[in-house]
Amino acid sequence: MREFTYTKAADAAEAVRLAAAGARYLGGGTNLVDLMREEIERPTALVDVSGLAQGITEHPDGSVEIGAATRNTAVAAHPRIRRDYPVLARAIVSGASGQIRNAATVGGNLLQRTRCPYFYDVAARCNKREPGSGCDARQGFHRTHAVLATSAHCIATHPSDMCVALVALDAQVHILGPAGARVVAVADLYRDPGETPHLETVLGPAELITAVRLPRAVDGAVSTYRKVRDRTSYAFALVSVAAVLRVVDATVADVRIALGGVASRPWRARVAERELLGAPAEPDTFKRAAEAEFRSARPLPDNAFKVSLAPRVVADVLKGLSG
Amino acid sequence: MAHEGISTAEVTVRVNGQSRSADIDTRTSLLDLLRDRFRLTGTKWGCNQGGCGACTVLVDDQRTLSCLMLAVQADGREVTTIEGLGDAAALHRLQEAFIAHDGFQCGYCTAGQICSGVALAGEAAAGVPSVVTQDLRAETVELSVEEIRERMSGNLCRCGAHNGIVAAVSEVYGS
Amino acid sequence: MSMMQRATEALNRTLPDRDVDPLTTARRVVGQPVSRVDGPAKVTGGAAFTADVDLPGMAFASLVPSRIARGRIRRIDVTRAAAAPGVIGVVTHDNAPRMDTPVLMTLTAKGCAFIDVAPLQDDVVRWNGQAVAVVVAESQECADAAAHLVHVEYDADAARTSFGDLQSEAVFPADVLGEPPEITRGDVDGALAGAAFVVDEVYSTPQHHHMAIELHATVARWTPEGKLHVWDSTQALVRTRHSLAHAMGLPEEDVTVTCRAVGGGFGNKTVWDHQLLCVAAARVTGRPVRLALRRKDAFRMTGGRAPSRQRVALGADAAGRLRALVHDSVTGIVHENSPEQVSVPARHLYAADTYRIGQKKVVLDVVPNASMRAPGDSIGSFALESAIDELASRVGLDPIELRRRNEPAVDPTDGTRFSKRHLIEAYRRGAERFGWQERNRVPGGQRDGRWLVGHGTASAFYPYIRMPGGKVRIRITADGRAIVSAAANDMGMGTETVQVQQAAERLGLPIDRVGFEFGDTTLPESPIAAGSAQTASLVITVAAAAEELKKVLLKRVPRRSALYGLKPNDVVYRDGGLRHAGDPSRAATFEELVGEAEYVEAVGSSPMLPLEFMKYSMHGYGAHFCEVRVDAVTGETRVSRWVACIDAGRIINPKTAASQIRGAVIMGVGSALMEEGLVDRRTGRTVNASAAEYHVPVHADVCDIDVIFLDLPDPLTPMGVHGVGEIGIVGVAAAVANAVYNATGVRVRDLPITLDKIFTGSGAS
């Protein structure tokens, strides 16, 4: 790990002021400290934002605001989240371990970096870590990698579970930067890898995530999260599905689906949603719609199984929610 | 240890009920602060990357991986390690149960397992759900064997003492 | 086999058997489920592991790994690293002390290294991840940061890195644990062609890693007189000393190795480069140095289990009797020492009219593989026991019945008698406990909600081994206690507890009056904790020491004593002292016998060659039963029930022994469902070198494991015991694969059985 100076920010405005060039914000540190040890991240200064806004505010319009420093466990355990946003509670507790969720912050979870083993090994070629060096995953081990919106330069996935639920919930990210505050949809926070896989989000220098806001829960909808992985717990997703569904008179009245483990970002399944809206809530429809989402998939030999696995899981989850 | 030309910071942590201070390299993890500076070597490490749980300690009563927490972040906080739970003369209930159920073999993952186990009670009482919790709305969670297995999954044991560990946690905190 | 060996063997077969150990049936302490005596220390963080050692002036080391698989270092620039804050020194091949090859782990040599070249002696890179420099600094943080500043340029050569691609280059090794690499009987290919039922399949297993939670650590200190003290997380104290002494050119008595507790070994806590690098760093810097491997270093600088590709072909007659058994296997290795003996189970498990059982090797440019819990047997049995199950379904027989019909009367390949063999009994007891009669009989035929449920069984097997040449000291103190001392290891097997128990039984004492002192080479030499042999080896040595002790004690008997004039054979240990064997009234307590002295002691040596296992076929056996649940949508597989019925001789401590079996089953389940070291064929580099990416089972993967011990003594072993550390993993992967087939109708022959293999295979929905 390279040397760095450490400062604890008293509030968001101070954090942004302190975040000079070369600085990084520090949340729970569960991803950043690991990457610094590998010298994949080499900040010269850390601005600790783990003591900033924590907790959950319930707004009169029914929306819920979660401070960026709120710990993952605290979000999942909050009675309002458990009652109105089960998909989020379930997604969070599907990730990592109890210890890690106790330390991990919402802001840090959104910005955690890929677990591609070639990204993690400084001896390997990785365009995300070292732009222009190449991608060793493409011809190497890529069983866990992305099949949607990949590029010739990168096939890494975004590893988060929580973010998949946030994308399905149409959550908004509140940002404070040197130029002021702004709001973007979580779904728009991430970039596709394209030719610049090292640019992962739309955040500018020193921009700080201050909160995440969940719109009022869809009345009458049910939601859940299903994660498929190589061991029962404490493993990243091969495929995961966050779904919110409202069925009226055996017809899909509202549906939001997001997928993890299949793309460089938490993937909103818009194609499937379009096919489903107004269609009969039946297993066949679910299956066809889910398969439609993967028509644009570009699998490689070892991860091709995701193209058939993911639609089956989506269909199964929707079946469970509608039944 | 701090050396010339290196960014340092002064930290004060309450460890096992006792306030302790040190001048440290900012890169020092809580794990290394405990082990190398405070000589509390009961806390172990198996990866230094969040992948094994051997370094689990309680920070403000929450189980935390000390390898991924910078020591500077522990400043002003309360840390409990395995040494603070009990000693050979006065074992913690869970420590006794680990012996009775043969919840360890080499004993290397044990400190982390026990710290994790001790934290389960509080988490269940606070209604923190897990991936196997059926009813998300319940105010508290009953620690069934299935719940314990899921919640202890962040603590690897390569010797394979899982049955004994789960039996011990279940005996002390189970439903 | 050499002429000499053959001659010894022939001679040995005519020798009379050793007397049965009178304690084979003793039950006062032995056989009791005693809780671990080291429990309080282990649960309070009090046990001292190597990395806990703190010496005044100790410095910290960090390694720089190579990035190529083979070639030369063109240039290595340490200027920036050496100038970095806190750095004390950098060791490369330019300034490393001269070191000899550490003594290797072989049947005959007394070392325990797996790498046959000392590190930093030249500019050659031999595998990807090998250390090319050591940075020593005042703190670990400084050392790790400076290690990144060492600049290395390489001239890479073409490397042999892909086990899969090099199959056609497989050749026979010189031997497999002293046995011919291939054995044959009859016209096996002809018999196969003419068989009523044939199974002919290829099974493969990947590289596995030990992944002990304690990382390898070494602390080295040179004394001003040039002696060396090494604290090391080793499972072979005496062999480590031998290897290191030889490498450093020191007489053995100038080297001390200490290791009070090992955080899991499983065969890989032996000598690798890092001990030599640490010793070299301490020499160059003149400071005591601690070197703890990072997790990725442990993956890339110490060896795991070799990959294998195994063809098993079985031909049976209409009744399911084996007419032909072929096991043609290949494993990947680096040199001759560790051929991963996958062909061993097939040599001893089934009676077949004709056979060809053998194994070849593919030599690779990777870190040498080590022994890993039941080396060879574990993955060899995956192939053999899967094939047996495939044959059973082809013949239409219960797989247990098929095994019964092929149960041999004598060892099927070397013709020796069995010292004991209760395999079929293990199946009977296990089947009863498991409810095998109620199993699912139609593949894919049992469903429970989203789960497809299946049942599988397979045989466990492991050779009996006793290491020769150990010594044990027994000291009786003035207060009548016994302290047994040996340079043995406890890496979680319960050595301390079990030794206290067996010595207490032997000496007629309660366990709280016996102590076991171990973990340091200044104690009497004990053999390596490997091959599940430590217990048996120590039991026989303690027995020898106890006999010596009788002589010493009897010499001290005063004239007025009731024991005066008795010979060792006349007395037995009983009730805290010695007693006339036939007359209980003639007795003296240890306190009386020690008298005014502080203590009385005697040293015993184990009988040299364990000749018994040349004359007899000596193996442990067992039957595994498991239930798996396979998600019908995703193919995710969970093991939901397990019964292991084990025939491993007399059990000294059923509590700790059951834990050994459970641990082995869990490791086997890991190999069945998730463990896979990914070696990039382009670079020879292990890609998933982390605790998060190399999956081992977590709590949620582990069900209750029901362990039954037949507890039938082997009349030819000390106290009737066998080892229990390894047998439990053998057959596990096959049992799981057989159950997965039973649940889904899909046969996976390539470990691990990940969901994509089931799912693309079944097309279930």
Ligand SMILES: Cc1cc2nc3c(=O)[nH]c(=O)nc-3n(C[C@H](O)[C@H](O)[C@H](O)COP(=O)(O)OP(=O)(O)OC[C@H]3O[C@@H](n4cnc5c(N)ncnc54)[C@H](O)[C@@H]3O)c2cc1C
């Ligand atoms: C072994 C292991 C297993 C895991 N398994 C899973 C899993 O299964 N599923 C899953 O979802 N996750 C998993 N994780 C990842 C874990 O969820 C993340 O590490 C965690 O959420 C990151 O949060 P943090 O607060 O610790 O972030 P940090 O490590 O502190 O920061 C991460 C990044 O976010 C930036 N950052 C932090 N806060 C802010 C802010 N407010 N504004 C702007 N930037 C900010 C930091 O600069 C840094 O770049 C696992 C982690 C480990 C180590």
Ligand code: FES
């Ligand atoms: S050492 Fe902290 S999780 Fe492994």
Ligand code: FES
């Ligand atoms: S007891 Fe050895 S790792 Fe758990």
